[in-house]
Structures are given as structure tokens and as C-alpha cells.
Amino acid sequence: MEIKMENLTKVFVAKDKSEVRAVDNVSLTIPSGKLIGLLGPSGCGKSTTLYLLAGLLRQNDGKIYFEEDEVSNTPPEKRGIGLVFQNYALYPHMTVRENILFPLQNLKVEAELAKQKTVEMARLVGLESMLDRKPKELSGGQQQRVAIARALVKTPRVLLLDEPLSNLDARLRLQTREEIKRIQRETQITTVFVTHDQEEAMSISDEIVVMKDGVIQQMGAPQDVYDDPSNLFVAKFLGNPQINVFDGVIKGKKIYINDMVVGKSKLPDGEVLIGIRPEGFIVDQEKKSPFKFNIDLVSTIGRDTTLIVDLPSESDNILDKKSFKAIVDAMLRIQSGDEIHFIVRPEKMFLFNMEGERLE
Amino acid sequence: MKKFVLLLVTFVIALAFAGCVNVGTTASTTAGTQETTTLQLAEELPDEEVEITFWHIYGTDKTALLDQMIAEFEAMYPNVTITDTSQTDYNTLREKINMGISVDQVPTMALGYPDHFAGYIEADAVLKLDDYINNTTEYEITNSSSSIFGETVTIGLDLDDFVASYLEENSQYEGGYYYSLPFSKSTETMAVNVDVLKAHLTEIRAAGITISDNGFLSHDVPLTYAQIEALADIIVDTNGTNTTTSKCEYLLNYDSSGNMFINMSRQWNAPYTNTDGEILIDNDTTKSMLQYVQDLFLNNTLALPIAWDQSYGSTNFKYGDVCMSVGSTAGVNYNIPTDADTQENLQFGQFQVDFVPVPQFVATEGDSFTVSIDGTDSTFTGSLSAVQQGPNIGIFSSASSAEKLYAWLFLKYLIETDNTAKWAMNTGYLPARLSSYSSEAAIDLTASYSTNYADFLQIAKDFWDADGEVTWATTDVRWNYLYSSMVANIAQSQNTYYQYDPAFAAGTNSAGSATARVEAGYCLENIYIGTLASGSSYNPNTALNTMLNQLTW
Amino acid sequence: MAEIFVENEKAYKRRRLISNIVTFGFLSLVAIGILIPFYWMILTSLKSIQEIESVPPILWLNFSDWKITNYTDLFLTVQSGERAGEPLFPFFTYMKNTVLISFLTTLGTIITTILAAFAFARLNFKGKDTLFAVLLATMMVPGEIFILTNFLTINQFGWYDILTQTYTEAVLAMTIPFMISVFYVFYLRQTFRKIPDELYFAAKVDGTSDFKYLLKIMIPIAMPTIVTIIILNSMGAWSAYIWPAMVTTQDKYRLVSNGLRGAFTDTTGRTDYGQQMAAATLVTVPLIILFFTFRKQIMRGVGRSGIKG
Numbered sequence A: 001m002e003i004k005m006e007n008l009t010k011v012f013v014a015k016d017k018s019e020v021r022a023v024d025n026v027s028l029t030i031p032s033g034k035l036i037g038l039l040g041p042s043g044c045g046k047s048t049t050l051y052l053l054a055g056l057l058r059q060n061d062g063k064i065y066f067e068e069d070e071v072s073n074t075p076p077e078k079r080g081i082g083l084v085f086q087n088y089a090l091y092p093h094m095t096v097r098e099n100i101l102f103p104l105q106n107l108k109v110e111a112e113l114a115k116q117k118t119v120e121m122a123r124l125v126g127l128e129s130m131l132d133r134k135p136k137e138l139s140g141g142q143q144q145r146v147a148i149a150r151a152l153v154k155t156p157r158v159l160l161l162d163e164p165l166s167n168l169d170a171r172l173r174l175q176t177r178e179e180i181k182r183i184q185r186e187t188q189i190t191t192v193f194v195t196h197d198q199e200e201a202m203s204i205s206d207e208i209v210v211m212k213d214g215v216i217q218q219m220g221a222p223q224d225v226y227d228d229p230s231n232l233f234v235a236k237f238l239g240n241p242q243i244n245v246f247d248g249v250i251k252g253k254k255i256y257i258n259d260m261v262v263g264k265s266k267l268p269d270g271e272v273l274i275g276i277r278p279e280g281f282i283v284d285q286e287k288k289s290p291f292k293f294n295i296d297l298v299s300t301i302g303r304d305t306t307l308i309v310d311l312p313s314e315s316d317n318i319l320d321k322k323s324f325k326a327i328v329d330a331m332l333r334i335q336s337g338d339e340i341h342f343i344v345r346p347e348k349m350f351l352f353n354m355e356g357e358r359l360e
Numbered sequence B: 001m002k003k004f005v006l007l008l009v010t011f012v013i014a015l016a017f018a019g020c021v022n023v024g025t026t027a028s029t030t031a032g033t034q035e036t037t038t039l040q041l042a043e044e045l046p047d048e049e050v051e052i053t054f055w056h057i058y059g060t061d062k063t064a065l066l067d068q069m070i071a072e073f074e075a076m077y078p079n080v081t082i083t084d085t086s087q088t089d090y091n092t093l094r095e096k097i098n099m100g101i102s103v104d105q106v107p108t109m110a111l112g113y114p115d116h117f118a119g120y121i122e123a124d125a126v127l128k129l130d131d132y133i134n135n136t137t138e139y140e141i142t143n144s145s146s147s148i149f150g151e152t153v154t155i156g157l158d159l160d161d162f163v164a165s166y167l168e169e170n171s172q173y174e175g176g177y178y179y180s181l182p183f184s185k186s187t188e189t190m191a192v193n194v195d196v197l198k199a200h201l202t203e204i205r206a207a208g209i210t211i212s213d214n215g216f217l218s219h220d221v222p223l224t225y226a227q228i229e230a231l232a233d234i235i236v237d238t239n240g241t242n243t244t245t246s247k248c249e250y251l252l253n254y255d256s257s258g259n260m261f262i263n264m265s266r267q268w269n270a271p272y273t274n275t276d277g278e279i280l281i282d283n284d285t286t287k288s289m290l291q292y293v294q295d296l297f298l299n300n301t302l303a304l305p306i307a308w309d310q311s312y313g314s315t316n317f318k319y320g321d322v323c324m325s326v327g328s329t330a331g332v333n334y335n336i337p338t339d340a341d342t343q344e345n346l347q348f349g350q351f352q353v354d355f356v357p358v359p360q361f362v363a364t365e366g367d368s369f370t371v372s373i374d375g376t377d378s379t380f381t382g383s384l385s386a387v388q389q390g391p392n393i394g395i396f397s398s399a400s401s402a403e404k405l406y407a408w409l410f411l412k413y414l415i416e417t418d419n420t421a422k423w424a425m426n427t428g429y430l431p432a433r434l435s436s437y438s439s440e441a442a443i444d445l446t447a448s449y450s451t452n453y454a455d456f457l458q459i460a461k462d463f464w465d466a467d468g469e470v471t472w473a474t475t476d477v478r479w480n481y482l483y484s485s486m487v488a489n490i491a492q493s494q495n496t497y498y499q500y501d502p503a504f505a506a507g508t509n510s511a512g513s514a515t516a517r518v519e520a521g522y523c524l525e526n527i528y529i530g531t532l533a534s535g536s537s538y539n540p541n542t543a544l545n546t547m548l549n550q551l552t553w
Numbered sequence C: 001m002a003e004i005f006v007e008n009e010k011a012y013k014r015r016r017l018i019s020n021i022v023t024f025g026f027l028s029l030v031a032i033g034i035l036i037p038f039y040w041m042i043l044t045s046l047k048s049i050q051e052i053e054s055v056p057p058i059l060w061l062n063f064s065d066w067k068i069t070n071y072t073d074l075f076l077t078v079q080s081g082e083r084a085g086e087p088l089f090p091f092f093t094y095m096k097n098t099v100l101i102s103f104l105t106t107l108g109t110i111i112t113t114i115l116a117a118f119a120f121a122r123l124n125f126k127g128k129d130t131l132f133a134v135l136l137a138t139m140m141v142p143g144e145i146f147i148l149t150n151f152l153t154i155n156q157f158g159w160y161d162i163l164t165q166t167y168t169e170a171v172l173a174m175t176i177p178f179m180i181s182v183f184y185v186f187y188l189r190q191t192f193r194k195i196p197d198e199l200y201f202a203a204k205v206d207g208t209s210d211f212k213y214l215l216k217i218m219i220p221i222a223m224p225t226i227v228t229i230i231i232l233n234s235m236g237a238w239s240a241y242i243w244p245a246m247v248t249t250q251d252k253y254r255l256v257s258n259g260l261r262g263a264f265t266d267t268t269g270r271t272d273y274g275q276q277m278a279a280a281t282l283v284t285v286p287l288i289i290l291f292f293t294f295r296k297q298i299m300r301g302v303g304r305s306g307i308k309g
């Protein structure tokens, strides 16, 4: 089912009358049957957006459509959504079975059928054997799966997941991530997956939506957004290690960093911010490129070597020191102190104006 | 749903506050001092159905006789129904009436102490009984179903037949009117360990105290404190009770320290309180009196039950720790050692107990007496005084005139000579009327034993006349009533100098009379404790000041 | 290495033993402290007046010395007169009233407490905080003051008419004013507030109404607190004395507590402690039975944690 948000706005008024625009004029269409990753730093309004979709919060402005139906004023229990909370919010006094059964009872599903569905759902999330345990007798991952089962059992039109993996350890997180993906594929339920972990979002989502301060920054397929960020914020937010940002200038169709030419541009002369992804550096074996540095630190993990380079700066203050990271092939056996010439791949380099807006 | 819950919550909160909103309804009619309004009674005795409620605090076991009197009264006036109910205890009874006054929910008549009535009078809720007492109306009973058909009933009441002090007590209120009449009365008497006295006959006689060969003291003439001191010299062994020398650790126990303070103040003519609610204890006579009491404490002449961590001294009297004990007439039998006691505890065995009047300072009213206080002799003018206490009955003014009339007739019936005698015998209280002492109405005490009050009094008289050497069979029922008979006789001999405790409700400057009595008791207890701890260096004025602070503000 | 390990283990075991002795010793003392009054009550209920007064006190009674009449006398009836056949101490009437009053008061209290606590913890309405502050402020008003106001209210409702009061009116008068407790509302609200918002949201998404959420989620989770309130409240109602005496006009409407205090005093105001304690024992026994029956439920709750997250 397609979800459409039109100019959705939510303003919180705090006790001291100060306003927070948690969701600011958001217009967004989520295609049917897709898994969307809603991504952004803490406090950017992800949960708020989710709660607006769920009907748990009332928007100050704007509209929400599920397919053709406007649901802006529909109470949560009538929206037919499944919601998995960051902390699962399982009913602590109920067993797994009762937890999963609960939404069905509220929908007045016939008892036998409800029982059957509960067991089915438990099987889907692999918890058949634990139906009679209480939540506190389960591991974090198991609880999380109960939460998913509870959200899915009533075959919701929309599944909303609010940072469901944040409490899990790295391995479990990976595993559950795959599981969610699998379940979503099997059920084909339109899903919104909130996270502030870009890697998680990238790996699980059909499309990602990047948010900042209540405003949508960019939406698209994960790789597209990565490869073509619409602003410095998005560029910085995606990718690990983070994109390197240099102060640069354009002079005569050439791009300079520290008076070294790194590429060409058709843009007019002026100061720019240059973002280069760590994997965008190629070591110039022939040492012809003017873009060269002495390497300060080298760390090799498996195939990749990360080079850390301190940029020369006028001041001696440590805080003013800037450095950048380049990821290169470990086979090169670079050592700290080596002087390396870099060639920058143009597709890994993005130019931004001083406000962080993408140029070109 | 939200709305519904909200509504419920609001309702709940409203309920919680409901209590606060109705305070304004207390209508206060200002008490216009009605000067002797002569009561205009109906020509004929009202024959409408009348329902009278009578509130008391007696438990089911004690109401049997009351029920019987009610039944008799209802037979006399078939149109009257009397419902008597217990309101559990005096405090609840008083509070219920006090609150009930503001919402017109008071019984027709109720049992109560003078300070209770003082409070009701302030709220203008009690009926002035003078109008009935002095009324000369007579009614002929024309209802043929009445048990007194054809007889004539008088409304008026002859007060001369009542113990004077009871009358004073019940007319102590503003204007000197009667707002209640005496019902259940008691006084204090002194229990004596006859066996111990008998062992010291010669010494006691040498001290000038009249005592019979078998150790019985006079039952008409009270001991004086001078004699008490002399007896202490003879009998007290400060090292503890010694059965071989027949000596007790203490001479005299006084159960109610509150009564002792009040009664002794009277005996010394020391101001205490008055009906206006003034606290007068801050005076030199009271201070001297307390000094004197402290001296009695110091040489074990006098003890309070707290000496043994008890509320009453009767147990230790039985055990022989103390040889004399002043206590309420209602508690007679607690002083008698019997088979039921743990025999090892009875140091003098099952000794003979006698009852005598409470000690006085003078032989006749107005005599002077001299006491030695801290080695110096001081002289005071004394009075005779014995405490009288116990509840009275009053009628409430909100009742209809017919209800009031029948309530009055019922009250009058309750305190008729014969009924008073019956009530006294059954409950252990004392008759409120003088004529009851010679009442010949038969009283069934057990299924097989019936007597009358005069004969009942005779039991102790016969015993005393024989100097304790009566030839009654051990199964003779008179043994069962001997001690009650003794105290009834003693009470009778004391009733000419009964004194009541002026009653007043708590006011703007001081506490009520009930609190004053309690604090008076604490005062003596504090002196007792202080003296035990620091001997003669303890200053009794400390306790007096504490008492004063508690009572005035 | 192994030696040291064994040494340590020994030391550990010794410390464990000592700490156990201290702990259990302390607990035993506390238990004895709690049991002594019960023992004393039962002992006194089997003594004669003289044995009760005995100095030094009698600490143990042989079976042959038991004064069973203290108990049997409670069930004696009035021999003659208007009240013939009525029990001297209407134990069963008192007991019935006490159970009924405790039950109704507690039921009422728990309903109002739950609803009010829910409203203050969960719902949003204008002036909520002010209202709550006002409610809390009423806790500072001494209870005696409410006696007067409640009395007037009861009278206004027509439940206190000394001539015509019926049993139903007496029951209403005894229960209604005590069907709300600000303290319990506060106490339960605190518990309710500890339940995370997410549970509420989850329940909403799962299709519950506010009321159903309260019923199905909040109440079960707050059960330990609610059980505590039930116990405290029933105990309070069980031993209430002044109010039941104030608003009942007849003895047969009253509670065991009223009976216990009034019935066994003689004309001097002295109490027959033997009989009083016998009656007290009979009153306490149901409470003890109740406790042992619901021991598990009572004990459980306390340790149960709210929600994992």
C-alpha cells in the first residue's frame, strides 16, 4: 500500500513555550510493498514522523494518505498499522502467546483462527517453542521478534519499525536485519524502518529517506543517494568512514586544495567545500599527480589500508588540525612517512558551496 | 471513553470534596436567656404515638434491667415507645450529639457527664428541667390499657429526697437551672487490710485511733491524715512487705490521682477550677498541699498505682504491697483476695478486707488543721470532702412537647426510689435518692435470691456489729454481697459531704473540666515520679506549672 | 595455586556462614517480635482476671488452666427481658458488618483510585496539574476535620437519621466517605507513570481503547501496588472505630472494632481483658487465614519489575 504525506508538520510546544518543529513540512510518497529506511541523526524527527503515520500523534498541519484514503484524522486503532517500538514495548505480564494474540482479540478475530494465526506468526519469527514464556525470560533479539510478530499478526497495511535493532549486539543486529528483510519480502507489507545507523539503512532499505531537523534532505535508492548526495549533510551522513571535507577553490575551471590541483570543474571561480569519499583516492604509482602528502598514520585491516593524513595548517592549535582518510589497496604496503601522490576519482568527489549545498 | 473516564474522575473528586461544602448549614440560634418561662402543659396527657430515643453507653449485658424498666414504663403509657441504644463510649456519645445538634439529629434523652451537658447547653440544645420539677400539673390516667389505669401521675419532682451534692452538680450550669438529673453515681471508699491492723492493735490504740478487737476501724468517722501518718509509722516497712511483722511496703494507695488532687484541694479549701472554666490552681494553698503530698510520697505513706506500673492499686492491695487503698465504689470486688488469685502472690493470704470512708483532714467542716511541711508547721482551714462522680441524664429541647413530657416522665420513673435502688444494686452504683437507702422494693439478684436495699445494707451492718465474727454458713448468699454492702454503707455515711467537680467545656482561654481532671492526675503522678527519682530535692511546683501550661493558653 | 584456591574457598564459606547466621538471627528476632503480640493475645484470652493481673506475669498456661469460658461466654445470650435470645456480644453480626464494610470500602476505593490515578497519570486535560496539587494539599488537612464535614454530608444525603436509619443507609454512611483516598491515588499514579508511554502507544496501535488499556495492561502491571492498596485499605476499614460509631445509630449496624472496645468494660471502666482478647483472637483469625490463603499473591507482586527495555 502506498503511503503519501503532504506538507506534514508537527510542532511541539515545550513547557517554557519554546517551539520545536519536529516534523517540518514533509511531503513524501512511500511506494507500495517497499521497505523504506528513514534515516537521520538523533532528534531529527524520525520517531515523530512514525508516530504521525501511526496516528499516535496528531499533525499540526498536512495530510496523510494510505492509497486513496485520507487517514489524517483516523485514530491509530483504525489505521491498520503494525508498529515495533525501539524498546519493543511488550506487555510484561503477558506470555509471548498472549502478546501476539492481543491485537487479534481487540479486532474480535474468532478465537480458533486467532490461535492459529498466533502460532503461524510465532513460526515465522522462529519463536514457536517459546510461546509460553514471559518477555523477561527472552533475550533481546527474541523479544524484538515477538514485537515484530505482534505487529504483523493482524496483517497490517503498513509496518512501522522504530529503531528496532538499537538494543541488539552487532551480530544479532546483522542477523535480525536480514530476518526483517526476509519477512518484509515474504509479506510484501509497506514498511518504514527508522534508524540513525546509515549502514543499517543502506543495507536493508529499498529506498532511504534522510532527515535533518524535521526536514527531508533526500530520498532515493541507497546507492543513488550515496553516489549522488544532494547536500553536504547527506554526503557526510552516509558512508563510513565519513566523507572527507576540504576547503578548496575553483580557479580557471580547476579545483585546488592547498594549491594542489585535484580535478576539473566548469563552475565559476570561487571558494568551495570539496567532499571526497575515502575510497575516492587512487595512489599514483608514477608519482605524477601534484596532489601529494606525507602519510602520518597507516592502519591495515584485511584488504584495505586506511591512510590518515594531517593537513598542514597555519596555527599550532591541535583543535585546528584537520586530517583526512583515504582507503587504498593493502597490497601497496604504504608506511607512515611515505610521500604519496593521490589521484581523485571524479565520481567520488562532490562540490558544495559554503552553505553545504551541492554545486553542479 | 476519555470523556467517560474524565467524568468519573470528576465525580470522584467531587465526592472527596463533598465533605467540605456543607459546613454552612449549621444554624446557630442565639441563646436568648429565657427567664423562668412557666411551662404550659397540655390539659390531658397526650395520647398520640410518641417515640423516645435514649442514648447511653451500656453494653448488652448491662441493659437488661434498663430494658425491664422501659417495658414497665411502656406498659404504663402504651402510646410511648422507648428505644434505648448504646453509642459505644462516652466520647462517641458526646461527639455524636454535638455534631447532631447542628443537623437536628439528637436523641430525646441521653446519658452524660456534666461537662457534656455544659457543651450541649452552650449550643442551646438541652431542656431546662426546672419547669417540670416545679410543675404542679397532675394527670389522671384514662387509657384503660395502661397498667396504671385510674391512677394519678404528678409532673413535679421532690428534690429534697436527692443527695445534696448531686443536686448541686446538676444545677451548676448557667442560671443555676437543672439541665440533668443524677442516674449512675459512685464515690470513693477506702479498702483496709484488717489482718495487718489487727496485728498492731495496741500501737494503733496508743496513737489514739479507734479500732475494734478484730481490727475494724470506725465506719462513720473518717480517719484524718494525722492518723494516717501515725498508722504509717506503725505499719510501713520501707524495706518492703514483711509478713512476720505484719508490715506493708506502703500504707495507702490512691487509685485515681486526678480525684485525689481535686478532692484534697477541696479538703484544704484550695481553689481548683470553677464553673466559669477558670483554672485556679496557681495558689499558695495548692502549693503547700502538693508539698505535703510529696512528704507522704517520700516516706511511703502514700503511693500511686504507677508504683507498680498499674492503673489501679487493687491488685497490689490484695498482694499486700499496700495496706489501704482508696478506689471507686464500683470496683469493690477487685480488692478482695480469693481462691481465684495465684495464692503465692497473696503475701498475707486471703486476709479480711474492710471498707471505711476516705481520709479527711478535719473532723468537722471548717475546723483548722495543722500539717508539718518540710519540718515547719502550717495551719489551714479544712473541709470535709469525698468525690462523687458518675453520669446523669438530660433531655434535649428539640423534641416535641409530647416527647419532652414523656421523656421527663420516663426520667422521673428511672430515678424513682425503688428503681434507683434496683439500679444501684444491680450495677454497683449508688442510689441517687436518700429514700432508696430504705427502699423495700424487692430486687431479684439471682434466680433464688431476692432482697431489698434496706436488707442489703443490713448485711454489712450485721457483720460489723459482730466484729466480723458472724456465724453465717459458708454457702450463705450474704457473703456474696458483703463487700458491696460495706461500700454502700460507707457511701451513705459520706454523702453529706460529697463534692462534685465543676463542669465546663473547653473555652478560649483554657481546657475543659475533663482535661483538667486528667492533667491534675498527671500532676500528682509527675510529683510521684520526680520524688522517686530525686527525693525531696524535687520541687512539686514544676509539676504544677506543667499542669498550668497544659490547661491555659 | 590450588592450595590458595582452597584457602579462599574456606574463607569464603566461613564468611558465608557468618553472614547467614547474622541474617537469619536478625530475621528470627524480627519474627519473634512480630509473633509475641499474637502469642500474648491468645495467652491473655485464656487467662482469668486474676491471672492477667498476676505479678510477675504468667508466661505459659497449661491446658488444664485454660479459661475457655472467655470464648464460650462470647456466645452467651441474654437470658430474659426484651432482648432475650440476643447474644451478649453479637460476634457474628459484627463480623458480617465488618466484612461487608471492608469489602465495599475497599472495592469503592480501588475503583476510584484506579480511575483517578489513570486520569492523572495518562490522560491530558486542562488544569490536571493544578487539580492534582489541590488533591495533594487535602492530605495535609487532619482527618478529624473531615469527620465533621463528612458527618454533615452523610446527614444531608439522609443516611443519618437517628429514628429511621436503615441498614443500607448505615452501610452507605460507613463506606461512601472512605471510598477515595488521595494518598492511594498518588501512590498508584506513581506506579502508573512508571509504565512507559510506548506500552500505551503499542496498545493503541493494537486497537485498544483507553479504558481497555487500563483494564488489560495498566492494572495487571500495577497489580502489586493495587494489592498493597487493597491490603492496607481493608486493614484500615477492618479496624476503623470512630467513624462507624459516629454514623450508626444501632448496635447491630456496628463493627467488631466497636464491639471489642465497648463490650467488655465494667462499671468502673475496667476492661475484662480475657474476654476482650478472646474476641480479638476470633477477629484476628480470619485475617490470618486470609493472609495465608493469599500469601503468594501478596508476596509475589513486590519484586516484579515493570518492563524490560
Ligand SMILES: Nc1ncnc2c1ncn2[C@@H]1O[C@H](COP(=O)(O)OP(=O)(O)OP(=O)(O)O)[C@@H](O)[C@H]1O
Residues within 6 Å of the ligand: A012, A013, A014, A020, A021, A022, A040, A041, A042, A043, A044, A045, A046, A047, A048, A049, A196
Ligand atoms: N512530546 C514532545 N514534546 C516536546 N518535544 C518533543 C516531544 N517529542 C519529541 N520532541 C522533540 O522533537 C524532536 C524530534 O523528536 P523525535 O523523537 O522524533 O526524534 P528522533 O529522530 O526519533 O530521535 P532519536 O533517534 O533520538 O530517537 C526532538 O527535538 C525532540 O526533542
Ligand SMILES: [Mg+2]
Residues within 6 Å of the ligand: A046, A047, A048, A162
Ligand atoms: Mg526516536
